[in-house]
Amino acid sequence: MEKSRKISVKMLVLTIICGVLTLALIFSMLYILKQNEKIGEAKTALAEAEATNSQLQTEKNTYESKITEKDNTISSLESRVEYLEKLKADKLNPQVKPAVDPNASAKKALLEAEAKKLANQKAAANGQKLCFLTFDDGPCANTGEVLRILKEKDAKATFFVTNQFSKYRHYLKQIDADGHAIGIHTATHRYQDIYKSEAAFFNDLNTMGNIVKEEVGYFPKITRFPGGSSNSYSLTKQLVYSVYGKGYQYFDWNVSSGDAANTKVPATIAANVINGAKGRDSICVLMHDLHTATAQALPAIIDGLRAQGYVFMPLTADNYGYHHRPY
Numbered sequence: 001m002e003k004s005r006k007i008s009v010k011m012l013v014l015t016i017i018c019g020v021l022t023l024a025l026i027f028s029m030l031y032i033l034k035q036n037e038k039i040g041e042a043k044t045a046l047a048e049a050e051a052t053n054s055q056l057q058t059e060k061n062t063y064e065s066k067i068t069e070k071d072n073t074i075s076s077l078e079s080r081v082e083y084l085e086k087l088k089a090d091k092l093n094p095q096v097k098p099a100v101d102p103n104a105s106a107k108k109a110l111l112e113a114e115a116k117k118l119a120n121q122k123a124a125a126n127g128q129k130l131c132f133l134t135f136d137d138g139p140c141a142n143t144g145e146v147l148r149i150l151k152e153k154d155a156k157a158t159f160f161v162t163n164q165f166s167k168y169r170h171y172l173k174q175i176d177a178d179g180h181a182i183g184i185h186t187a188t189h190r191y192q193d194i195y196k197s198e199a200a201f202f203n204d205l206n207t208m209g210n211i212v213k214e215e216v217g218y219f220p221k222i223t224r225f226p227g228g229s230s231n232s233y234s235l236t237k238q239l240v241y242s243v244y245g246k247g248y249q250y251f252d253w254n255v256s257s258g259d260a261a262n263t264k265v266p267a268t269i270a271a272n273v274i275n276g277a278k279g280r281d282s283i284c285v286l287m288h289d290l291h292t293a294t295a296q297a298l299p300a301i302i303d304g305l306r307a308q309g310y311v312f313m314p315l316t317a318d319n320y321g322y323h324h325r326p327y
């Protein structure tokens with residue numbers, strides 16, 4: 001009996017222990033579940049916080065770029081104000097003197113000389129129509145034929161000579177002996193060299209002048225710029241005054257034969273000159289003895305101009321310059 005009570009007590013104790021353990025287990029599980037729930041909530045809260053954070057970051061970036069933009073606007077307005085203040089100060093107290101044209105007196109002198117030369121030329125022409133035939137870039141292989149035609153047609157002309165074909169320089173003597181004028185067109189006629197500097201231009205001009213002097217005994221005082229005074233080399237703008245200042249008269253032209261262009265048809269060259277001469281009382285005709293077609297066109301040119309009443313004269317330094325460039 002005692003033994004069975006002991007067993008019952010043991011059983012009771014065991015049952016109580018088991019019960020307590022079971023309860024502990026249940027509570028533990030409940031606790032874990034609760035904790036898991038809390039972790040889940042915390043994770044959701046964290047994700048929400050991260051999203052908010054990223055949104056705030058974006059907003060922050062937007063505001064920062066707006067601030068930068070505003071700063072730039074302020075800085076540009078500041079420099080504008082600075083500029084306007086400087087402008088205002090300059091107006092109130094001008095520091096810069098008005099620009100003085102360094103060529104002003106040379107321009108005036110050249111204009112006056114040209115006007116005088118034109119008036120003298122008209123007076124000397126005494127109602128005749130003057131034609132100055134000019135041949136550039138030789139002497140060359142065709143120069144002899146050009147001289148022969150001029151003699152045959154009893155017309156005087158002007159040759160703006162170079163030393164590009166030096167073996168024909170003996171024609172200089174014949175040009176002079178036949179009563180034509182010689183002008184300097186530079187020795188090399190190489191634009192890239194002669195228009196490099198004023199010194200380079202005059203060196204080349206002098207070389208040719210001295211060659212002419214060796215051949216015919218005088219240094220010409222008339223000249224023509226390669227490409228004309230209206231060529232695209234900026235130096236020429238200054239050269240027109242320095243050439244004039246050194247006592248030269250430079251000549252452009254008011255009628256072009258077009259023989260330097262691609263068309264090398266004698267009838268076209270003649271028509272260009274004859275049509276270009278109409279309605280004028282004095283002409284300076286641009287031609288090149290370099291081209292065979294020009295020599296072939298020459299008889300028709302002389303006949304056509306003569307029919308319009310032109311007389312053919314050689315140029316001198318006292319003639320009007322037919323200048324292209326406005327002063």
Ligand SMILES: [Zn+2]
Nearest residue numbers: 136137226227
């Ligand atoms: Zn030329």
